[in-house]
Amino acid sequence: MFRAVSSFLVVFSFLALPGQAKAQGQDPVTQEIRQVITSGYEYAKENLRDETGTYHSSGSLEFWSSGGLVQNVPADEPARTYQSFNLIPKYIWVVSLSEDVAMAQFYVEGSY
Numbered sequence: 495m496f497r498a499v500s501s502f503l504v505v506f507s508f509l510a511l512p513g514q515a516k517a518q519g520q521d522p523v524t525q526e527i528r529q530v531i532t533s534g535y536e537y538a539k540e541n542l543r544d545e546t547g548t549y550h551s552s553g554s555l556e557f558w559s560s561g562g563l564v565q566n567v568p569a570d571e572p573a574r575t576y577q578s579f580n581l582i583p584k585y586i587w588v589v590s591l592s593e594d595v596a597m598a599q600f601y602v603e604g605s606y
């Protein structure tokens with residue numbers, strides 16, 4: 495069994511709603527990004543496979559504790575399957591880069 499403590503840097507593109515609170519964790523875009531991250535891990539735990547169609551068309555840069563610093567994951571990467579899955583995203587930090595782009599960084603703890 496592999497024990498993972500990883501850091502992922504994920505960039506999401508969402509349209510921000512004008513006039514909403516901009517404090518960390520209060521605006522709807524930040525809440526939506528946190529929910530997307532959390533629900534992806536919940537899906538994998540329940541289905542023992544990753545969701546498909548969740549990567550941006552240009553792929554994703556991910557930091558894995560299993561080797562190498564930056565992994566370039568293409569958008570068409572096949573969904574991974576698992577015999578067991580108990581990863582939990584922690585310390586989800588979201589920074590708005592513009593009105594329609596935000597960056598999320600978080601750690602994942604557990605095993606799969």
